[in-house]
Amino acid sequence: MFLEENGFIQSFKNFLSSLPKTKGWSSPHLYNYQGFWLTALHLQGTLFFQNHFQSQDSDILLVTSPKCGTIWLKAMVYTLINRMQHSVLSQQHPLLTTNPHVLVPFLELINNYAQQDSPCRLYSTHSSYVSLPESVKNTNCKIIYMCRNPMDVFVSLWHYINKLRSQESQIIPFEEAFHMFCNGFTLAGPFWDHVLSYWEKSCEMPLKVLFLRYEQVKEQPLLHLTRLAEFLNCPFSIEEEETGLLDQIIKLCSFDNLSNLEVNITGKTLFGNDNTIFFRKGEVGDWKNHLTDEMVDRLNQITEHKFKGSGLKL
Ligand code: A3P
Numbered sequence: 474m475f476l477e478e479n480g481f482i483q484s485f486k487n488f489l490s491s492l493p494k495t496k497g498w499s500s501p502h503l504y505n506y507q508g509f510w511l512t513a514l515h516l517q518g519t520l521f522f523q524n525h526f527q528s529q530d531s532d533i534l535l536v537t538s539p540k541c542g543t544i545w546l547k548a549m550v551y552t553l554i555n556r557m558q559h560s561v562l563s564q565q566h567p568l569l570t571t572n573p574h575v576l577v578p579f580l581e582l583i584n585n586y587a588q589q590d591s592p593c594r595l596y597s598t599h600s601s602y603v604s605l606p607e608s609v610k611n612t613n614c615k616i617i618y619m620c621r622n623p624m625d626v627f628v629s630l631w632h633y634i635n636k637l638r639s640q641e642s643q644i645i646p647f648e649e650a651f652h653m654f655c656n657g658f659t660l661a662g663p664f665w666d667h668v669l670s671y672w673e674k675s676c677e678m679p680l681k682v683l684f685l686r687y688e689q690v691k692e693q694p695l696l697h698l699t700r701l702a703e704f705l706n707c708p709f710s711i712e713e714e715e716t717g718l719l720d721q722i723i724k725l726c727s728f729d730n731l732s733n734l735e736v737n738i739t740g741k742t743l744f745g746n747d748n749t750i751f752f753r754k755g756e757v758g759d760w761k762n763h764l765t766d767e768m769v770d771r772l773n774q775i776t777e778h779k780f781k782g783s784g785l786k787l
């Protein structure tokens with residue numbers, strides 16, 4: 474066993490050394506695997522996920538690029554699909570005592586896919602479409618993708634990484650981080666390629682892939698919660714609508730509510746970081762307070778160039 478493990482570690486190291494690499498944000502390096510940049514930890518998890526995860530027709534997979542509202546999406550979909558078992562108004566609701574990342578684990582960060590007390594399995598990933606296991610692509614498993622304006626994503630990422638980095642290591646200068654982001658050197662980046670691949674799949678297979686935008690969900694949460702429920706074949710009944718269930722779910726999952734829960738103020742992640750790192754402002758357009766006009770132009774140019782002809786606008 475030990476020898477096998479050692480053998481595995483050595484062959485993983487050999488594999489890593491065969492891949493293109495660049496400087497990481499919170500880890501020493503990012504490695505390019507199947508066209509996307511991953512940390513060694515995420516790469517190891519992705520290989521395990523590709524080789525061992527067997528998807529079922531009833532699975533639901535939440536996909537995001539980091540900082541696009543993953544935790545919010547997890548909270549909403551978890552609450553939505555478990556609304557029969559866990560009454561939204563209950564003082565025992567799991568979201569009140571458990572961080573959404575624990576309720577809806579990242580597939581590339583776990584090695585036990587047994588999961589959950591719900592009738593269908595709910596997971597998440599930052600994986601690009603190309604790196605998803607074949608069984609996810611070939612079953613009727615549903616994929617919900619949430620994207621966000623790249624300017625807010627970059628600002629959110631910069632704040633997040635600097636909170637993550639230990640006190641001894643230096644904060645990444647804003648300009649340097651900006652160049653890394655523009656060049657696609659982020660976890661699961663290039664950001665635009667990640668978004669585009671899921672956008673294309675949502676156009677090709679609208680019953681399999683639902684494409685959401687953070688800004689639109691913020692603006693019209695009722696509409697998008699209804700879309701989510703319909704997409705997942707668990708639409709709200711007239712009675713649920715009349716009793717205000719949709720508003721209750723939106724309130725339970727709101728930034729103000731989640732960020733003020735004890736578990737998210739004092740709790741820690743599996744990796745020992747404070748849960749507070751997942752909650753900053755939760756607003757649309759904070760980029761206006763951080764980016765220069767030149768930075769805005771550069772991001773707009775990249776977005777226009779990358780999405781040209783796709784019909785996608787962010
Ligand atoms: P900001 O840094 O702009 O505030 P992710 O979950 O993918 O890491 O995304 C984190 C971003 O989502 C952060 O954005 C965070 O504040 C915001 N966020 C967290 N909870 C949210 C919620 N319930 N509603 C809306 N945004 C939320």
